[in-house]
Amino acid sequence: MTTPAVRTENGDWAATIDRLVSEKIASRIAAKDATIWGPEAEPESSIRLNWVDLHETSRPLLAEIEALQADLRSEGLDRIVLCGMGGSSLAPEVITRTAGVDLVVLDSTNPSVIARALAGDLQRTVVVVSSKSGGTVETDSQRRVFVKAFTDAGIDASSRIVVVTDPGSPFQQLSEDEGYRKTFLADPNVGGRYSALTAFGLVPSALAGADVAELLDQAAEAAPLLQADSADNPALVLGAVLAASEGRDKAILAAHGSDIVGFPDWAEQLIAESTGKNGTGVLPVAVKGLHAPELHKSLPDIVHALLADKATSNEVPTGLTSGSLGGQLLLWETATAVAGYLLGINPFDQPDVESAKKAARGLLDAQPEPEPAAFTDGAIEVRATEGLLDDVDTVQGALDSLLSQLADDGYVAVMAYLDSERDENLVAIRPALAARTDRPVTFGWGPRFLHSTGQYHKGGHPQGVFLQVTSAETGDVEIPDRPFTFGTLISAQAAGDANVLAERGRPVLRLHLTDAEAGVEQLIALLGAHDKSEDGGT
Structure with missing residues (x-):
């Protein structure tokens, strides 16, 4: 299994990387040190760092998910619809597309999109409703319309709804009151955009047929490298590329030659929500392949981050990453936290x-x-x-x-x-x-x-x-x-x-x-x- 690696084509970030190594930023992130991003960020950071070891702490979920999947398949329920927004939908979308399994991702309120999702075969459908609180208006509305659709079709709606939420949330209470099929509780000390390896990412992906145990294994294999206080740590290099490139505040995210499908869309949210605040940040521009005009122009305020099958391409002048999906998820999460430190902002809130x-x-x-x-x-x-x-x-x-x-x-x-x-x-x-x-x-x-x-x-x-x-x-x-x-x-x-x-x-x-x-x-x-x-x- 290949661990992520980053290659850059100039040494603009050498001093920054040396500083990150000397300040032990990587090992401090791994140790969940909430003081890294300053006193104003500490209250939020202290309850948002459990993503660093999800490759270990999420494993007890696997047996629960596998048991539910077996039950659903035995009942002929193999069409999985995910109602969720942001981090609740973007990670499952990448995981299932990469795995080549079908998941209907419903993260829209457009009536045409809703009608198409409802028009699928309800006799085979299970709906996963993912929300930390249950109060997200899009997700709550989607849940309501599916409950009615099931009921109108003579199907017990409660037997077809699976909930992913935070423990103690109003949504957990609603799920229990309504008798929904299963409620999975995610780690509440993980923010939405860092939740790919929590129940929010794993449950819908696994029910759709993705091998999420392998995903955790991939992240576990990459973790020691990403936690090392070393100039060879790709998370430190990528974080420096994103946040310490002088005069460059935009990053073109492209994928080329990789088996990972749709990764720039997931990384776009991670970077934009984590860094875009207080009048600063890195603007991620997710593009497909190497045909984007911005990849072939010398724009002085842009860096490039390419997800490749291996870091050997000469087609992009800045950062290249490679490796397994699980490793990439943890790499980019860590690098984004590092970028927040370099920018002097809290990478775990989203005030706007x-x-x-x-x-x-x-x-x-x-x-x-x-x-x-x-x-x-x-x-x-x-x-x-x-x-x-x-x-x-x-x-x-x-x-x-x-x-x-x-x-x-x-x-x-x-x-x-x-x-x-x-x-x-x-x-x-x-x-x-x-x-x-x-x-x-x-x-x-x-x-x-x-x-x-x-x-x-x-x-x-x-x-x-x-x-x-x-x-x-x-x-x-x-x-x-x-x-x-x-x-x-x-x-x-x-x-x-x-x-x-x-x-x-x-x-x-x-x-x-x-x-x-x-x-x-x-x-x-x-x-x-x-x-x-x-x-x-x-």
């Missing part, structure tokens, strides 16, 4: 994620009339922050105006509150915008990205310009016992996010597609992204 949630909740409660469009062009209604649409009456003009606000050290964020399967061709605008602007461009499906890069958008370097895309849906899905539908919910999430960005002085262009298919085609044509690119982003 809640702002968009509060704004969305306020809009759900008030349910105001939609803001009138400034104008409509084809299948697209256009809205924007103040001043952005002065003397503009076309979508092309609106895009030009937004991009004119882009600074030399800035980035573009595309936020698509659409159906990631139906509207997947839209990802082609990411490389098209990158080629046009010579700047990094992120692409996130909403509301999923709110639990990922959404933290950086509001708390990181104030350099972004934001393109939000929403759509009118031909059908909606009711949420049982709630005064709003999924259509209302995703609209409130999009509007709330845009409002918070505007309040913080970020330029936001909002494009609402009155017809999703026609609107996507119109945008692709406007940006010259006629062919679906191999590089899409998340």
Whole structure:
């Protein structure tokens, strides 16, 4: 088994790595030393460090999961749907895709996505609902609609719901009250984005058929190297690459020649939420393969981190990592904690994620009339922050105006509150915008990205310009016992996010597609992204 390794092509980080070694940062992280990130961070750090030895402490879960899986299979229940957001969904997605097993990941509130998940064979379906508290509005709404669907189909819903939550949470109590099939309790001293090797990552992955025991073995094999106070420790090197590259505050995350599928999407959340705060941080830009324009331009504020089958490629000038999935998970978690130390921030909180949630909740409660469009062009209604649409009456003009606000050290964020399967061709605008602007461009499906890069958008370097895309849906899905539908919910999430960005002085262009298919085609044509690119982003 190969342990992770990092190769860099210049020595810019040598002094930083020597400092990390002399200060024993690696062994102190392994020892769960909460003082590393300073006194202000210590209260949070002291209850967020149990991820360092999950390869040991999570093993008792394996027998429980295996027993449940055997029972489910004996009953012909082999379609696993995961309702979860952020860390609850991203790690299982990578684990199962890498293992080549099927897991329906439901981390959207788009009515079309919800309807498609409900349209699957309920007779074969088990739903894993993952939430630390149970109060996440997306996950609670998804749980409610599946309970109704099972009941309407004459199926005992309680026998089809598996819960993953923290001990003592309201969700644990609800699960017990409702008599759900099984409740798995995760380690509460692990944050969501570090939870890949807790019950949140292991339960849905194993029920879908992934070998999670091997995953823990891989992490255990890598752990001694990652805990060593040595200049050869790849976590120290990668942490230095991410956070101590002078003038570079953006990292292009790509995978090439690796059997690990979708890893940049998981690492994107880890880095963005951990570092994007207090006006600083590292902006991760997840791309697919080596075709992203940013990988072939000499942009002075960018570093590259390539996940490869082995660290021998000469195609990327900065950091290369290789190794097993379990080893990579622990490597990047450790490196991100190291990067937080170097940046002088707390890598375990996410102070700006809640702002968009509060704004969305306020809009759900008030349910105001939609803001009138400034104008409509084809299948697209256009809205924007103040001043952005002065003397503009076309979508092309609106895009030009937004991009004119882009600074030399800035980035573009595309936020698509659409159906990631139906509207997947839209990802082609990411490389098209990158080629046009010579700047990094992120692409996130909403509301999923709110639990990922959404933290950086509001708390990181104030350099972004934001393109939000929403759509009118031909059908909606009711949420049982709630005064709003999924259509209302995703609209409130999009509007709330845009409002918070505007309040913080970020330029936001909002494009609402009155017809999703026609609107996507119109945008692709406007940006010259006629062919679906191999590089899409998340």
